[in-house]
Amino acid sequence: MSLNLENIDRVVGGETHIADMNLTLEPGSFNVLLGRTLSGKTTLMRLMAGLDTPTRGRVLMDGQDVTGRSVRHRNVSMVYQQFINYPSLTVYDNIASPLKLAKVGRAEIDRRVRSIAEMLHIEHLLDRQPLELSGGQQQRTAMGRALVKDADVVLFDEPLVNLDYKLREEFREELRAVFSERNCIAVYATTEPAEALALGGNTAVLHQGRLLQYGPTADVYHRPSDIRAAEMFSEPPINIVKGTLSGSEISFDNTLHFPVGNDLSALEPGEYRFGIRASHISLTPRAKSDIEIHMVVDLAEISGSETFLHVHNEHFYMTVHLEGVHEFRVDSPVKLYFPAHKVYAFDHEGAVVHIPTHLRGI
Amino acid sequence: MNKVYNNRAWWLILPMLLLVAFSAVIPLMTVVNYSVQDVFDANTRFFTGTEWFKEMLNDPALQAAVLRQFAFSLTILAIEVPLGIGIALIMPKKGWQASAALILVTMPLLIPWNVVGSIWQIFTRGDIGLMGWSLRELGYGYNITSNPVDAWATIILMDVWHWTSLIALLCYSGLRSIPDAYYQAARIDRASKWAVFRYIQLPKLTNVLVIGVLLRFMHSFMIYAEPFVLTGGGPGSSTTFLSQSLTTMAIGQQDLGPSAAFSLIYFLIILLVTWVFYTAIMNMQKDNNKGA
Structure with a gap:
C-alpha cells in the first residue's frame, strides 16, 4: 500500500495551511514529518487520514x-x-474496540x-481502566488501539511530547522494532530534529505548510537542500555566517580569513552564506587544520548534560553545542575552533552549493 | 524536646463559629425548640417530647404528601435528565448559533418561580390561555381546577419547561470539555454515533450529571411557589406538595409545634435521600474503576 499526495493545497478561512504538497510514501516505510509548530504536520496527517479533504490536489492510495x-x-x-x-x-476493551467494530471473531480478538x-x-x-494508569501506560494503550487493526497507514501526531525523557527513548526503540515487521506506512510527526534522527527511516522537512525536503533521514540531515531545511533539521540551528570566497581564501565578514580546502575550490568566487553546525565547533582544536575564532560569551544554556553556548563578535552570532556541563561568565572572551572542511555553503537564494564530503557522525 | 502548647490559634475560628451559628445553628435550634414543646404564649409552654414527631409521622395527609412529593421528584428527574442530555447534544457548538442557543436555553432559568406559576396559570386558562383554549378547541376537556390528571401533567410540564435547561447547560459545558481528539479517534475507529455517546460522551458527563441530579432532586423536593400559584394545591389535595402542607400548617393554622417537628422530618428526608444517592453513585464509579 503506497500513499501519494499530489499537488495538495489546504486553505482554511483564507489561510493556507498546506501549499503545493507532493509526497510519495512507500509501503512498509517509516516516515518522520519534521517541522516546528504551525508547519502543517497535523494538517498533513489529517489529510492523509481523510479527516479533512484538500482544497486542491489528489490523495492516492495504491494508485x-x-x-x-x-x-470511515x-x-x-x-x-x-x-x-x-x-x-x-x-485497557483490554480499549485495544479490542477497533476489532469489535470491524466484527472480528471473539477468539481472534483475544x-x-x-x-x-x-x-x-x-x-x-x-x-484496568485508562485513568488508573500512568501517562506512559495510557499512551501504550492508545498505541495498542492504533496497532491492533492492521491499518494501511498509522499516524503518530507527536505521541511522546507528554512523556518523560527516559520513556521517550524506550518508546522510540520499540516503535522502530514494531514497524520493521509490518508492511504499513508509518507517519510520525515531531518538532525535534534529534527525535527524527533517532527514529531514522525517511524524513520530510516541513516549513510553513511547504515541503522543504524529503528523503532518508540521515541523508536529509547531512545534505540539506537549502538553508531553511538545514535550519529546521538542526538543534540548535546551524550557524549561518555571511562571507566571501575569493580564490584561495574564505573571509567571514572581512574579519576572519582562512584558506579554502580542496573541496570548496570548485566554487565560483563571490558572496556566499556559510553554514557551520553547532556541534562541529569546539573549545579545543580537534585537528591542526581547525580554524580559531575569537568570540564573546552571551549565555551558556545548560540542557541536560549538554551546553548550548551563545557567542558573538562584532559581525555575527553563533551557537555552539558542547558535550557536558560548562559554565562561562557572560561577556568573557572565548576561543573556539571549527574544521574548515565541514563548512556548508549556500548561495544568495539559500540553495545549497557546497556540501562537505567528510561527514561522519552528527 | 519540649513541645510548646499554644492554643491561641483557636480564637481565629471564632468569626467562622459566629457566622455559622447565626446562619445555621441558631435558626435550626429555634425549630428544634418548638418541635419538642407546646407553646401557648410567651410564658406558657409544655414540654411534649417526641409527641409532635409521632403525630406528624402518623398523619395520613402528610404521608400522602410525602408520596406525592417523591412521585413528582422522580417523574421530573426521569424526564429532565434524558431530555437535558438530548438538548445538550443537539445544541450548536460554535458561531452565533451557539450563543443564540445558549441564551434561548438559559431564558426559563431567569424567570422567578411565582412568575413561572402565573405565566402557566394564564397559559392554561380555558378562556384566554393559548394552551387551555387550544386543547379545548381540539376537543379535549382540559381543566386543571377539576381534573387531577390535567393538574399533574401541567405541573410536570411546567417544571420540565422551567428546569430542563439547567441539566442541558451542565451537560453542554461537560460536552464542550471533551477534547476534539476523542471524536477524531472515534471516527478513525469507525465508531457509530451511539458508541461515541455511550463510551465517550456519557462517561465524561457522569460528574456533571451527578451534580445536576442532586440539584434538581433537592430543588424539586422543595417546590412551592409554582404549584401554589398554578393550582393552589388542588383539585382537592392532589397537587399539594410537602412545602405547601407545611406552610398551611405553620402559617395558616399556627400549629407551630407540629410544623416544627414536620420541618425537621422534611429536612432529614432530603438529607437522607441526597446522601444515599451520592454514596450510591460514588460507589458505582469506584466499582467501575476497579474494572469489575
Whole structure:
C-alpha cells in the first residue's frame, strides 16, 4: 500500500495551511514529518487520514484516488499527543474496540489484543481502566488501539511530547522494532530534529505548510537542500555566517580569513552564506587544520548534560553545542575552533552549493 | 524536646463559629425548640417530647404528601435528565448559533418561580390561555381546577419547561470539555454515533450529571411557589406538595409545634435521600474503576 499526495493545497478561512504538497510514501516505510509548530504536520496527517479533504490536489492510495473518501472508509489509525482512550472501558476493551467494530471473531480478538499488549508491555494491565494508569501506560494503550487493526497507514501526531525523557527513548526503540515487521506506512510527526534522527527511516522537512525536503533521514540531515531545511533539521540551528570566497581564501565578514580546502575550490568566487553546525565547533582544536575564532560569551544554556553556548563578535552570532556541563561568565572572551572542511555553503537564494564530503557522525 | 502548647490559634475560628451559628445553628435550634414543646404564649409552654414527631409521622395527609412529593421528584428527574442530555447534544457548538442557543436555553432559568406559576396559570386558562383554549378547541376537556390528571401533567410540564435547561447547560459545558481528539479517534475507529455517546460522551458527563441530579432532586423536593400559584394545591389535595402542607400548617393554622417537628422530618428526608444517592453513585464509579 503506497500513499501519494499530489499537488495538495489546504486553505482554511483564507489561510493556507498546506501549499503545493507532493509526497510519495512507500509501503512498509517509516516516515518522520519534521517541522516546528504551525508547519502543517497535523494538517498533513489529517489529510492523509481523510479527516479533512484538500482544497486542491489528489490523495492516492495504491494508485487509487481516495481524495474525497472519508476516514470511515479508509483503513487508518492515529495516535495523538494527548492520551486518547475510551474512559469507561478497560485497557483490554480499549485495544479490542477497533476489532469489535470491524466484527472480528471473539477468539481472534483475544489473540490479537494479547499479542499487542505483550509487545507493548501492558499485558498485566488489561483489566484496568485508562485513568488508573500512568501517562506512559495510557499512551501504550492508545498505541495498542492504533496497532491492533492492521491499518494501511498509522499516524503518530507527536505521541511522546507528554512523556518523560527516559520513556521517550524506550518508546522510540520499540516503535522502530514494531514497524520493521509490518508492511504499513508509518507517519510520525515531531518538532525535534534529534527525535527524527533517532527514529531514522525517511524524513520530510516541513516549513510553513511547504515541503522543504524529503528523503532518508540521515541523508536529509547531512545534505540539506537549502538553508531553511538545514535550519529546521538542526538543534540548535546551524550557524549561518555571511562571507566571501575569493580564490584561495574564505573571509567571514572581512574579519576572519582562512584558506579554502580542496573541496570548496570548485566554487565560483563571490558572496556566499556559510553554514557551520553547532556541534562541529569546539573549545579545543580537534585537528591542526581547525580554524580559531575569537568570540564573546552571551549565555551558556545548560540542557541536560549538554551546553548550548551563545557567542558573538562584532559581525555575527553563533551557537555552539558542547558535550557536558560548562559554565562561562557572560561577556568573557572565548576561543573556539571549527574544521574548515565541514563548512556548508549556500548561495544568495539559500540553495545549497557546497556540501562537505567528510561527514561522519552528527 | 519540649513541645510548646499554644492554643491561641483557636480564637481565629471564632468569626467562622459566629457566622455559622447565626446562619445555621441558631435558626435550626429555634425549630428544634418548638418541635419538642407546646407553646401557648410567651410564658406558657409544655414540654411534649417526641409527641409532635409521632403525630406528624402518623398523619395520613402528610404521608400522602410525602408520596406525592417523591412521585413528582422522580417523574421530573426521569424526564429532565434524558431530555437535558438530548438538548445538550443537539445544541450548536460554535458561531452565533451557539450563543443564540445558549441564551434561548438559559431564558426559563431567569424567570422567578411565582412568575413561572402565573405565566402557566394564564397559559392554561380555558378562556384566554393559548394552551387551555387550544386543547379545548381540539376537543379535549382540559381543566386543571377539576381534573387531577390535567393538574399533574401541567405541573410536570411546567417544571420540565422551567428546569430542563439547567441539566442541558451542565451537560453542554461537560460536552464542550471533551477534547476534539476523542471524536477524531472515534471516527478513525469507525465508531457509530451511539458508541461515541455511550463510551465517550456519557462517561465524561457522569460528574456533571451527578451534580445536576442532586440539584434538581433537592430543588424539586422543595417546590412551592409554582404549584401554589398554578393550582393552589388542588383539585382537592392532589397537587399539594410537602412545602405547601407545611406552610398551611405553620402559617395558616399556627400549629407551630407540629410544623416544627414536620420541618425537621422534611429536612432529614432530603438529607437522607441526597446522601444515599451520592454514596450510591460514588460507589458505582469506584466499582467501575476497579474494572469489575
